[in-house]
Amino acid sequence: MSPMLRMEGVTAAYGAVEALKGVSVHVNAGEIVTLIGANGAGKSTLLMTIFGAPRARQGRITFEGRDITSLPMHEIARAGIAQSPEGRRIFPRMTVRENLLMGAQALGVDPAPGLEQAFTLFPRLKEREAQRGGTLSGGEQQMLAIARALMSKPRLLLLDEPSLGLAPLVVRQIFSAIRRLNAETGLTVLLVEQNANQALRLAHRGYVLVTGRITLEGTGAALLARPEVRDAYLGTH
């Protein structure tokens, strides 16, 4: 079976700065795949390039067999991919509820089950339902960003550092939520993480990105065992 998402030889740049230098990765349906790498390696760029911002200058991106390399951004979202992006990007002057509704409306999905799921996953959001997004704490915003991405019932979920700024307990909650969604609903996940240890334990497979190039790939366990991964990303000495 062909992979759900495939990027082949993708190059992307901001002006003259080349951030991705011929990257090939794939994600199979039902997998959790993680992408780890140092600051500035191009992880966020890779996730955004899937949505065409920046556009791939070379290479090809396919989703469920369909070439999405040059589709408009909103059509890529409507194809069934959702993203909780870097910086969370909560709509600051909308309530928590409105932020969630935004996640569902463009795809014409009934928001009711999504809201229920969001509030079950993160009861804190239920308490804050009428609060403006911009006044949430960082961790609450992170929960909202993930819940909002889930509202559209995506088949592929892109998560950019969901653990950023969260207390260890909340990080565990979020990781176990990802695992449960994956196991119970078959949600496919591409996860970018600084928290390489936990990410590699959670993921089926992983890639290591170094200044715009994939240098290693393998199962989570295999990557965890690699000395160069341990030295560079796990802080074990």
Add this chain to the structure above:
Amino acid sequence: MAYALQQLINGVALGMIYGLIAVGYTMVYGIIGMINFAHGDIFMVGAFISLISFVLISMGGWTAGPGAILLVLLVSMAITALYGWSVERVAYRPLRGSFRLAPLISAIGMSIVLQNYVQVAQGARVKPIEAIITGNLEIWHGNGFAVSISTMQAVIVVVTLAVLAIFTWLVTRTALGRAMRACEQDRKMAGLLGIDTDRTISITFVIGAALASVAGTMYLLRYGVIDFYIGFLAGVKAFTAAVLGGIGSLPGAVLGGLLIGLIETFWSAYFSVEYKDVATFAILVITLIFMPTGLLGRAEVEKV
């Protein structure tokens, strides 16, 4: 006292018209961060379409009652909206992502194009129309001065309030309004969530133009004369209203419009009619210098 009350009524009726135009400036600024200098001329086009519609209706032998006015409003809104849509499509969208000044220059160009187009198509002379709404309601008689609301003023206030109510409902309660606010707050995120942001921007121009056309109809009814140049002055005043209210803020635009209408009216009544436009411009300058975020605007926080 009675005189002042009369000025208050006149000022509110005038300010409503400015407020309707100001909403269009502020909406476009909110969503794409540009001043649509052609917006005053869209208002002027709306006034002309209303004029033509009224003439056609009276030629058809229809008496100008509330039904006729409603029909004119709807026709004018529809056609003016098409103009607003075309302006964005032709002059602004191709420049999106270009340097910041490009759409601004293009907007000035569009303004000149619209003025010259109407001047050539309709002639440069002032176009009068017979008074359509007549009648006066005397509400108070104080020391020899009668305070009255003309039926015309009442129509302006009621129509404007109704239109603003529908508009407010649209922006705050519907999925379309939510998409518009999302594009205003973080356009890229809206795109990531599947919102067709170009389409949402188009709809913003369509709605802004429709509101301006309502203002055009009201202006025509109130003054009875229009020419191809009315968009300039009305546009500058409405823009001032938007800045005074806080550019980007919808309630601010309406509030600013009311204030400008009141200031202009009271200034004319107590100081000098000749210098009434100077008063407006002075407010624009003072606001920009001392209170650039306006009354209801929020301080611009640089997004990271």
